[in-house]
Amino acid sequence: MRRHLAHVVTQVAGAVDLRARAPQAHDEALDRLRALVPVLRADHPEADADEDADTDRVAALAEIFGLDALDVRLLMVAVAPDVDANLGTALDLLGGSGPTAMGGHVALGTALELCGLGSGSAEARARLHPSAPLRRHRLLLVHGDGPWLGRTLQAPDRVVGHLVGDDTPDPLVAAMTVPAGGVDLPEAHSVARAVELGVRLVYVRSPLGAPGAAVAAGAFGTLGIRPLVVDLRRRPAETGGASAVAVAAREAGMVGAGLVVLGVDDAIVAAPDQPADLSVVEALGDAAVPVVGVGHRGWDRGWSRDLPLCVEATRLPPAVRGQVWDRELPGADLAAAEWRDVVGLRLEPGDVASTVRYARMLGAVRDEPVGPALVREAARRLGGGAGGRLPGRTSATLSDLVLPDTARQQVAQLISWAQHRDAVLAQGPVHGQGGKGSGLAALFSGGPGTGKTLAAHVVSDALGLDLYPVDLSSVVDKYVGETEKNLERVFHEAESLNVVLFFDEADSLFGSRSEVRDSRDRYANLEVSYLLQRMEQFDGIVLLATNLRANLDAAFSRRLHFVIHFPDPDVPTRRSLWRQHLTHLEPLDASDPVDFDLLAEGVELAGGDIRNIVMAAAYDAAAAGGRIGMRTLAAAARREYAKLGRRMPPGGFADIPPPAPALPGARG
Structure with a gap:
């Protein structure tokens, strides 16, 4: 670094001497420049010619990013104002501006003059073209969009910091960096071999649960290269994918790391109905270091002229x-x-x-x-990683599900299948060939309030995943083709977030196909056909809940791994439901003991209705300043039956008097 700054001082001194020999050259600016030259020479003496190049960061930067001697001279002229205020003043005066007028930038014409390049030469423009190494790798920025010579040059802060010995990462890169431990898998060795052979871009397709990041990091580890792992999904909203890749690639080059870029496919295709951002692909290919991109999708042939080496990451054994x-x-x-x-x-x-x-x-x-x-x-x-878009966790467990043994065992079996899915998939394509996904699909059928939604939460919580309920109002669209687009967004987001996809009231979307009598029937059938195909390709967990199983298209049955019926609760199940709900409100009113047998036999309602009764009784008891007893529960049950428009069972708790009316201002 020292000898390069000394060379800039020599260039400045030469330019000052040249101007001093011009007729009528003497003016205040030139006088100040002539006075500055001795100061600059004293501050930056010529460095030893045998300075160790291995410790010279400028030489290392030139080697990694493919810079020649002239590129280095241009870069050092741009760096000079950031490392020496006197040099900055001299460059401002050479550019015809007062001190600090350029704000730390160097006039483009001045930089070309100091480097011996004609301002109108083709070589000068080529050196500063966006595709040239200095600008392609973000080592040098050109500001302004006016006339060519009116623009200015600046070295980014991160580049200047690196050259002076500060390797604090770029704030954008720091925000995107994620830890990733490597794994010793055959795919990692394949990627390592490709990097060793000089392949500049490798794409690892990583389905849900597959260790794509670990495969990429392990490949660099095998070669003794430190991996820099960044996730494009963590970049600020205002930062484009291509800019984020370019800055990350520059960082990797400066610190001597291999670059692993996660979320590549999401950056290229932000949404199914949006065009691909091919500038991201271009930035990946422009990197000066080996790059391994990781994404959930397969590489689309239309994304690039040349296909990168594609590797499929299998799930961890x-x-x-x-x-x-x-x-x-x-x-x-x-x-x-x-x-x-x-x-x-x-x-x-x-x-x-x-x-x-x-x-x-x-x-x-x-x-x-x-x-x-x-x-x-x-x-x-x-x-889940979905932030506020998903409902909060319930921490529900199998013990919270009050179901007959058969249904309960099937839910437990579904959870077990999901937990051991990777072990089974590692044995081979047991789900079948021909583009079939490795997901699991289950149907929960039964009347309202029988526990279908709670069971969905139990499954997601047992797997450590968020539950992603589908909002049907945001999916179904009256315009032809829009429903399919909305559904594709739902499936894509569920795969990206690694969540349990939950369709409540599934019969409204998955209804039976009918004979085509008009265009509405044809388009409705197309929606169902699309769902059949998309479910078969899904790699995650999808749960369907319906009150009307008979309304579902028969073709869905083949695509379902579980069909679990949630029956209306019988007397023993209702007794368990009453006890479970009232356990949270103990102690109960000892003077008005709860008759669990009478409630189980007399209230022929589902679990959701029993929960409503207990909740209403709790509010009534709090308003009356007491505790829950049989009378408050009986009164709440009568109101629940009235709300549902159903007739009370014989007896209807007629022998149980209503609770005492709540006193105004009573407190619990």
Whole structure:
């Protein structure tokens, strides 16, 4: 760096001497320049000729980004004002401006003069063309859109900082950087071999649950190269994907890292109905370092002229995932039964590390050891990544589901299938060939209030994922083709967020196809056909709930792995429901004991209705300044039957008097 600044001083001194020999050259600016030259020479003496090039950051930068001697001279002229105020003043005066008039920028004409380039020469324009190394790699910025010689040059702060020895990362890169531990898988060796052979861009398709980031990081680790892993989904909304890639590639080049870019496909195609942003692809290809892009989609042939090397990341085998957990939780007995479900969570290595870190923070705050329950809670909080767009977690478990044994066992089996899906898929394409996805689909059928929605929450919470309920009002559209576009957005977002997709009132979308009598029938059938195909390609978990199973198209049955019926509760089930709901409100009124047998036999309603009765009784008791008893429950049951428009069972609690009326201003 020292000898390069000394060379800039020599260039400035030469330009001053040249101007001094011109007729009528003496003016105040020239006098100031002539006075500055000795000061600059004293501040920047000629460095030793044998300065160690290996420690010279300028030489390393030139080698990585393909700069020649003239590029380096231009860059150093632009860097000069940021490292020496006197040099900045001299460059301003040479450009015909007062000190600091350029605001730290260098007049383009001055830079060309100092580097011996004619201002109108083709070489000068080529050196500063957007495709030239200096600008393509964001090492030099050209400001202004007026006449060519009226523009200015500036070296970005991060470049200047690197050249003076400061490797604090660019704020944009710091915001996008994510940790990613590597894994030793065959795909990682394939990527490493490609990088070793000089392949500049590799694309890793990483379906849900597959360790794409870990494969890419592991490939660089195999070669002894530090990976810089950035996630384009973490970039600020105002920053374009191409700019983010270019800045990240510059950072990787300066610190000698390989670049791993996550969310590449989402940056190229932000939404199914939007055109592809091919500038992102161009930025990936322009990087001066090897780049491994990672995305959920396959690479679209229309995105680039030349197809990058494409690698498919397979899901982590259970043994490898166990090694990742063992690495993050040393000393934990992961073979124990209480850890089995935790180790089976469908997390990538980076997600495992984040989950354990969050669990340790929770444990420290609560003064609890890090055990399975804490790790599962951390996984639930971190799993969906959808922010405020999804409903809050319920922490619902199988014990919260009051169902007949058969239905309960089927829900438990569905959870078990989802937990062991990777182990089964690692054995081969058991879901079939021909573009079929590896997802699981289940139908919950039954009357209102029988627990279908709660079961969906139980499934998502058991898997450490968010539940993504589909808002039908935002999906169904009266215009032809729009419903399919909206549904594609839903499936795409569910795959990107790794959530459990939940269609409530599914019969409104998945209805039976009918004979085509007019154009409305034809388009309605097309919507159902699209759903059939898209569900078959889905790689996640999808749950359907309906009160009217008979209204669903028969073709959906083949695509469903589970069909679970939620029957109206019988007497034993209703007794359990009453006890479960009232447990949260204990102690009850001892002077008016609750007759659970009478409630179970006399109130022939579903679990959701029983919950409403208990909630109404709790408010009535609070208003009366007392506790829940049989009389408040009987009164609430009578009102619930009236609300539902149903006749009370024989007897109708006629022998139970109503509770005492609430007194004005009574407090619980």
